[in-house]
Amino acid sequence: MVYVKLESDWTDADGVNHSAGESVDVDAATLAALQAEGIVSEGSSGKDTTDWAGPGSTTAWAGPGSAGV
Secondary structure: OEEEEOOOOEEOOOOOEEOOOOEEEEOHHHHHHHHHHOOOOOOOOOOOHHHOOOOOOOOOOOOOOOOOO
């Protein structure tokens, strides 16, 4: 199973409606279908990468060499 963030609304096989922005757990076959339909983007993991605090970050880097370490 893979946890992904939806780019648009989606109704699963059980008839449950899911809203854009919601994160859902899907199997590999469902993920492939969602990607093909543009409902999730490639590499969509359900994690918001806009707050990346790793190497190259200009805001929240807390690793080696940071002022807080």
